[in-house]
Amino acid sequence: MEVKFSRKDDLEREIKELGPWFHNMRIGGIETAPNHFLGDYPAFKWARFKHVLPEDLEGRSVLDIGCNAGFYSLEMKKRNAGTVVAIDTDPHYLRQAEFAADHAGVEIEFRLMSVYDVAKLGQRFDLVVFMGVLYHLRHPMLALDLLYEHVVGDTMLFQCLQRGDVTIPELQHDYDFSEWRIFEQPGYPKLFFVEERFSNDPTNWFIPNKAAIEAMLRSSGFVIQQNPEREVYLVRRGQRSFAADPPPKIA
Numbered sequence: 001m002e003v004k005f006s007r008k009d010d011l012e013r014e015i016k017e018l019g020p021w022f023h024n025m026r027i028g029g030i031e032t033a034p035n036h037f038l039g040d041y042p043a044f045k046w047a048r049f050k051h052v053l054p055e056d057l058e059g060r061s062v063l064d065i066g067c068n069a070g071f072y073s074l075e076m077k078k079r080n081a082g083t084v085v086a087i088d089t090d091p092h093y094l095r096q097a098e099f100a101a102d103h104a105g106v107e108i109e110f111r112l113m114s115v116y117d118v119a120k121l122g123q124r125f126d127l128v129v130f131m132g133v134l135y136h137l138r139h140p141m142l143a144l145d146l147l148y149e150h151v152v153g154d155t156m157l158f159q160c161l162q163r164g165d166v167t168i169p170e171l172q173h174d175y176d177f178s179e180w181r182i183f184e185q186p187g188y189p190k191l192f193f194v195e196e197r198f199s200n201d202p203t204n205w206f207i208p209n210k211a212a213i214e215a216m217l218r219s220s221g222f223v224i225q226q227n228p229e230r231e232v233y234l235v236r237r238g239q240r241s242f243a244a245d246p247p248p249k250i251a
């Protein structure tokens, strides 16, 4: 017997074939990940900090790093962004992002590219969206340094998973070699190294506490403007002042 699909059935089938989805997108009224373990992700999170970006991006250029299915790229397009370039290392997620953008009727340039290769983009962007990627990297400081060096023109919207203490301690500029106790303070900047898996994900490597993530951003040359939600920061490109060991120049 010939089975006839309605357009909704076809769409549902295509969405299923493109799964599993991490982003719960709404495509033609269908949710792509309605049973996400975090809830309506990332829409519920976005609702908590979307006020920190201008409602009208007035044609500004955007780079979305680790775009996944393109939730943030599409939100930037809804806010009248100009060029949006979206990169990810996973072709599975890029296929989803292309599908979602096609359905939304918006033009986004998707590229299979790692954050470590952003110099190849050869331009700075008015806004860089770097959400939920840093803890997936084995070289988080290198990534932040490369973003500062090559692509952040003005502002970066940033999020990183955090664990551990959330206090920001008052620290001296230097400590004597004999110092021991300061490192035992829960709020001292710390990165927890995950050798195997966290949340059943072998790509979680370094999970910072709050003081560490703020110190890492500053150390790479970013100035924290707003922290609307525990894990989310709006930062500006500032002056970088390395004491030593500047980051490698990558052509």
Ligand SMILES: C[S@@+](CC[C@H](N)C(=O)[O-])C[C@H]1O[C@@H](n2cnc3c(N)ncnc32)[C@H](O)[C@@H]1O
Binding pocket: 022, 042, 065, 066, 067, 068, 069, 071, 087, 088, 089, 090, 093, 113, 114, 115, 116, 130, 131, 132, 133, 136, 137
């Ligand atoms: C937790 S998801 C975050 C997705 C989205 N940015 C968000 O905040 O909802 C992490 C994404 O980063 C991508 N990713 C992991 N390593 C990457 C790398 N080296 N360069 C670019 N993207 C990467 C993954 O494929 C995945 O899509």
